[in-house]
Amino acid sequence: MAISYAYIEWDRPDREYLPARETAVNFDFSEDQDMLRNEARKFLEGRCPIDKPRAVMDDAKRGYDAGLWQELVEQGWTALTIPEEHGGLGMTRTDLCVLAEELGRVLAPVPFASTIYLLAEALMIAGNDAQMAKLAAIATGECIGCLAVWEGPGEPAFDQVETQVSAGLLSGTKQPVVDGIAATDALVWAKDESGTARLFLVPLDHQSITRESVETLDSSREAAIITFNGTPAEPIGEPDLLERLLDGAAVLLAFEQVGGADRALEQALDFAKERHAFGRAIGSYQAIKHKLADAYVNNQIARSNAYYGIWALDADSTELPQAAAAARVGACAAFWYAAKESIQTHGGIGFTWEADQHLFYRRALFLDMAIGSPRLWRDRLFRSVELHSAEAG
Template sequence: MDLGLSEEQELLKNSAREFLEKECPEEHVRAMEEDEKGYSPELWKKMADLGWQGLMIPEEHGGAGFSFLDLAVLVEEFGRALVPGPFIPNQVAAAILLAAGSDAQKKKYLPKLADGSSIFTYAFTEPSGRWDRDGVQMKLEGGKLNGTKLFVPDAAVADYIVTAARKGNDMVAVVVPRSAVQVTVLKTIASDKQAEVVYKDVAVADDDVMAVPQAVGDTIRNQATVLECAYLVGLAQKDFEISVNYAKERVQFGRPIGSFQAIQHKAADMVTDVDGMRFIMYKAAWATSEGEDSAQMDVAMAKAWCSDASRRVVAHGQQIHGGIGFTKDYVIQLFFRRQKRAELFWGDGDFHRERVAQMLEI
């Protein structure tokens, strides 16, 4: 396992950073919080033209044919720029179609996803709020779906919602048009357009149902979880950089606060956490991309660490800024609020430590 980026990955990272610094500045992030859609169709089109939506989709379906590890490199830059909108849910939907879809389903949906002409999201959690397989209780019976999904990302702007459900004793994923369900946008700390989605006698065609056996479901969950880790790594890195720059400029008692040992200790703790996050995330991303036997354990450890470490990083960032950091005038609060969303999605630190304990049979 070589955790160094290849030349191609370095080019992807650097070009993505340059593009997002120009196209997704702080002003754009703030504007999308107030925007009803929560994303910019113009920016979405530009990203599609770069091939990002179809990055890991095979070329035969209109994608770029890159690996999942390459996608993790890109999503780290999305976390750094706090890119709003449905990009990550779109990639999770792609992962579901790639892992569980038939050839006909891939041919039908993946080209739309790859060229950005259709937006996809996924619906997994229910009122129980559980992120494990047993948390899915919605049933597909008589060709119809009934029930409620919660915390569905960007459901209000999605064209299709890939919905986790049960058909008898089996797990399935169902491609449902947004027009067939009732969507209510929820108010969240991150202002990120999560939604409640209600299914009432939603008719489902047989060719829109995908079987999701345990092993396939584990692969999909690993990919979705690693993407949240990658986002957190980029977010935490940028939070650290902003905080260090502020400590160099903020003067108190006639000297920059960065000269005080207490601030230096916080900065040292932040960079230690960020470096650890990056190492463990890429280890999990590599194991997932390569289909390694250790992927389940690697992903659980990565999400447990990234969830907790990123929370420490943004807390230190707030403390370095002091009270002013909690005002909306300062950019640092944007990172604080979005960290909480990514920390909780696909399970927090406690959830994944329990998974590690179960795999170790403790």
């Protein structure tokens, strides 16, 4: 399957448009990956009905579904991309994106993204021998990760961080930290003794650490305030590791968002076919079918950008920053719109607590902010496009 992407580029400050640059990417899932998708969907439909995230949401103390997490471990999902020498299956990130999409469809209340897309990726990309030993614990589900970058409301200024490491000890506060209560290990963005911001690997079982739950819109995915007061911390990778991790997470989260968007649209479409008003199915009215058509188009655009992103990620392409930002922006917009219109299509029923539609809307907004808002990623996309324009002369 050949997918073509056309980018319109411009130069500032006059904003003159340059000719569109078109990139052809050959991408298709293999038979094995299609089989993996089918088996994953059957498994999750049986093991993670919609009452799973609802139950976690109703019980603020749970944070995540530990039973479902253990079942994913037993299925080998946490070991999928981990190298065989560290107890994993050694499969590709493209294989992982298949699972990500299915997890997104069922709103799985598990710390999969924080652990696999971020912590495991950081260890595989930049970990030393001692740090990579944690990969075996990730594969068996004993190690759960989180990324601690933000230090309060608003977009992060990555070069203006207050958290510091001195003599190997970390001090400062991070909030909100997604999956920060469940996590056993954290990747913490902090300044070293030279004043350079970089990532540190921090075990979270030290007595100097305090953790407090933070209420989020989607409480089926918990978050925390984590305070470090002289906590042992070990640097991991170079200062640019965070950018690479965010790009990879953006691509894989895009597949989760596309999965959620597709399921929200399916719910709206099914209801529009069944619900009758004035003697006709409501889906026959333009006010409904045009909105659902718009949601379908958004979802397909988001999926195409996600395909481009996973190609760039698996190929280790220099186009990854631009592809990741495009995937992130498109997926955020698609999931939000599909979830919103699913509520609207269901009418008064859709606004009730008992209906499932608000669960998708909550997850859409939660994932919007999980690794930085769509505005932050639009800015990253614009900068990447401008950089390509400059390089093209």
